[in-house]
Amino acid sequence: MAGGLAAAGGTLAAGALSMTGSSGMAFAETPKAPTAPRPSTPDEALSELLAGNKRFVRGKLEQPRRDSVRRTEVAQGQAPYAIILTCSDSRLAPEVIFDEGLGDLFIVRVAGNTGADPLIIGSMEYSVVTFGSVLLMVLGHSDCGAVKAAVEVVTQGKTLPGELPAVTDPIAPAVQAVQGQPADQMVDAAIRQNVKMTQDALGQISTFADPVQSGKLKIVGYEYELHSGKVTPV
Numbered sequence: 001m002a003g004g005l006a007a008a009g010g011t012l013a014a015g016a017l018s019m020t021g022s023s024g025m026a027f028a029e030t031p032k033a034p035t036a037p038r039p040s041t042p043d044e045a046l047s048e049l050l051a052g053n054k055r056f057v058r059g060k061l062e063q064p065r066r067d068s069v070r071r072t073e074v075a076q077g078q079a080p081y082a083i084i085l086t087c088s089d090s091r092l093a094p095e096v097i098f099d100e101g102l103g104d105l106f107i108v109r110v111a112g113n114t115g116a117d118p119l120i121i122g123s124m125e126y127s128v129v130t131f132g133s134v135l136l137m138v139l140g141h142s143d144c145g146a147v148k149a150a151v152e153v154v155t156q157g158k159t160l161p162g163e164l165p166a167v168t169d170p171i172a173p174a175v176q177a178v179q180g181q182p183a184d185q186m187v188d189a190a191i192r193q194n195v196k197m198t199q200d201a202l203g204q205i206s207t208f209a210d211p212v213q214s215g216k217l218k219i220v221g222y223e224y225e226l227h228s229g230k231v232t233p234v
């Protein structure tokens, strides 16, 4: 599979180059070095994400792979190296906080970053099976409204309108697991517990467990802190 992907990457690069050559007028700008080597191992992938997050925190963004050369390249095919399962919260767009570009990340977002729904699981399986993504990051965040709502449902019996229970129900087991915590720490504890439980549950699914077993995939849990912009392992 790795060979196939590498070959596909080579084809993409060659295609982009020949297009540049045959229609030079369309590429008036000087192509920048467009594509860093795609991380091929889970550890390389995690290092790439953490390096990008460090740039984001320091305000030293490179904003890589966002130009027309990259756009042309990935229009012919994608091979995202990492899957990010994160919250829909507007303050943590993955390409921004990891300083990555087009075609790098396969992102599934749902309020509360849970992975209990077949639609969410299937979306991530697609990226593992089809693109050979080597890292799956479950990314929770501080001050998560979905987790706060789940805490209110579990501890105060609050009822929510519409389909909102579909968001909070999968978080409830994480809240129940940390109910012994002091009230002012319960939301933070539930945020981390929810990441851990989601990470563990995904690790039980054979589509992820098998490549994890053979070292081709790693599942990691992180939390994004809204003020600092930093991600830390859970």
Ligand SMILES: [Zn+2]
Pocket: 087, 088, 089, 111, 112, 113, 141, 143, 144, 145, 146, 147
């Ligand atoms: Zn959230």
